[in-house]
Amino acid sequence: MEITKLPLFPLLAIACLQAATATAQEAKKFQPIPNNLVVLTFDDGNVSDLTTVTPILKKHGFSATFYITSGWIGRERRLTWEQVKELDAQGFEIGNHSSSHPNMLHISDKEIHEQIVSFDWALKEHGIRRATSFAYPGEHHDRRIVKALTEAGYTNARRGLTPEYPLYDRGGRGPAYNPKEEDPFLIPGTYCRGDLSPSHEEFRAALGQAKDGSICVLIYHGVPDVHRHCTTSVDLLTKDMQYLKDNGYTVIAMRDLSKYVNFSTRPKDIYAPLVARLGITVNNLKCDTSGDNPSFSWKIKTTRPQTQAAYQILVANNPEILESNRGDFWDSGKVVSDNSNGITYAGKPLAKGKTFHWKVRCWNNPDQAEIERVKNWINKELIAEMRKTRAGAYSTPASFKYKKTP
Numbered sequence: 001m002e003i004t005k006l007p008l009f010p011l012l013a014i015a016c017l018q019a020a021t022a023t024a025q026e027a028k029k030f031q032p033i034p035n036n037l038v039v040l041t042f043d044d045g046n047v048s049d050l051t052t053v054t055p056i057l058k059k060h061g062f063s064a065t066f067y068i069t070s071g072w073i074g075r076e077r078r079l080t081w082e083q084v085k086e087l088d089a090q091g092f093e094i095g096n097h098s099s100s101h102p103n104m105l106h107i108s109d110k111e112i113h114e115q116i117v118s119f120d121w122a123l124k125e126h127g128i129r130r131a132t133s134f135a136y137p138g139e140h141h142d143r144r145i146v147k148a149l150t151e152a153g154y155t156n157a158r159r160g161l162t163p164e165y166p167l168y169d170r171g172g173r174g175p176a177y178n179p180k181e182e183d184p185f186l187i188p189g190t191y192c193r194g195d196l197s198p199s200h201e202e203f204r205a206a207l208g209q210a211k212d213g214s215i216c217v218l219i220y221h222g223v224p225d226v227h228r229h230c231t232t233s234v235d236l237l238t239k240d241m242q243y244l245k246d247n248g249y250t251v252i253a254m255r256d257l258s259k260y261v262n263f264s265t266r267p268k269d270i271y272a273p274l275v276a277r278l279g280i281t282v283n284n285l286k287c288d289t290s291g292d293n294p295s296f297s298w299k300i301k302t303t304r305p306q307t308q309a310a311y312q313i314l315v316a317n318n319p320e321i322l323e324s325n326r327g328d329f330w331d332s333g334k335v336v337s338d339n340s341n342g343i344t345y346a347g348k349p350l351a352k353g354k355t356f357h358w359k360v361r362c363w364n365n366p367d368q369a370e371i372e373r374v375k376n377w378i379n380k381e382l383i384a385e386m387r388k389t390r391a392g393a394y395s396t397p398a399s400f401k402y403k404k405t406p
């Protein structure tokens with residue numbers, strides 16, 4: 001059909017429909033994200049989900065998402081379809097964890113599609129509510145999988161801890177989920193918990209990030225699990241849940257987030273927020289003014305194994321100049337050095353008794369051996385980004401009073 005011969009009415013109807021949908025989206029009011037909000041998730045579909053986990057959750061009034069691999073149903077110590085149905089009937093969320101749990105980075109687009117939709121068909125066949133959330137098997141994600149999930153009608157997906165934090169079988173710390181930054185198909189796990197990641201200090205630190213619009217997403221596997229590396233003892237889970245209860249955490253399933261998060265809002269580039277966190281930042285700024293010239297020190301902050309490759313110090317007469325990333329008294333330029341202790345001032349002469357303002361930024365030196373270790377488990381694009389040296393953000397400014405006459 002030629003374009004000019006298209007009847008006008010259907011076009012208008014489509015336009016009206018689109019406008020109405022847009023208005024409905026705008027009209028939906030989202031509640032502000034409360035502090036202490038925790039999304040609780042359990043992976044792989046262990047029989048303990050129903051026999052051990054849900055009785056503890058129900059006691060506390062908690063909800064959770066159970067990410068299930070449909071091809072594993074009925075295997076030894078895994079759930080049966082009757083038990084999955086029971087979880088659904090009890091009001092817990094069933095999420096898609098693929099049909100056979102492959103490393104999806106290494107399969108074709110067609111196979112990715114099949115891994116997603118054959119799970120959907122299996123749920124339908126057993127009269128279980130349709131899944132809207134996906135968890136990447138082994139936490140491996142790439143742009144193709146994200147695209148396939150959107151095409152299959154999913155609204156969100158949970159990844160793991162990488163690339164911001166190191167990837168270990170035993171789990172560990174990850175980033176908090178800030179819906180203002182993160183793509184809803186790359187919701188990070190804030191802590192992957194288990195008997196091999198039992199630190200209470202780390203667990204509390206991860207939960208402590210559930211504030212100011214960020215959410216803590218917890219990942220567990222079986223209690224106990226078929227596999228030793230990701231197992232959690234009943235004792236550890238019981239204590240964790242009691243801690244959440246005693247400290248006033250609101251514990252929900254992934255789908256309950258739709259009350260707070262507009263999943264249709266997506267960043268321009270899904271990986272930009274992750275890549276932006278790969279550098280190093282700086283804190284603990286100190287300036288020693290006891291010598292002839294001030295000397296500057298700082299500490300680098302990084303969540304991955306990497307060191308400082310270079311630094312740049314700016315010293316300014318007033319905070320506004322520094323704010324615009326200029327140092328009218330000293331701009332060290334990029335200095336290739338791993339030294340962060342006692343860098344001597346080398347700028348314009350400083351007036352005695354006057355206050356000066358300074359800040360510093362650093363370039364990272366990625367640990368290439370560490371990246372080599374994980375390269376089959378993180379997509380090529382992110383591995384390439386992890387290998388790069390990049391400038392981190394400038395530190396929070398600090399000030400010093402110069403005592404000596406130059």
Ligand SMILES: [Zn+2]
Nearest residue numbers: 043044137138
């Ligand atoms: Zn899994």
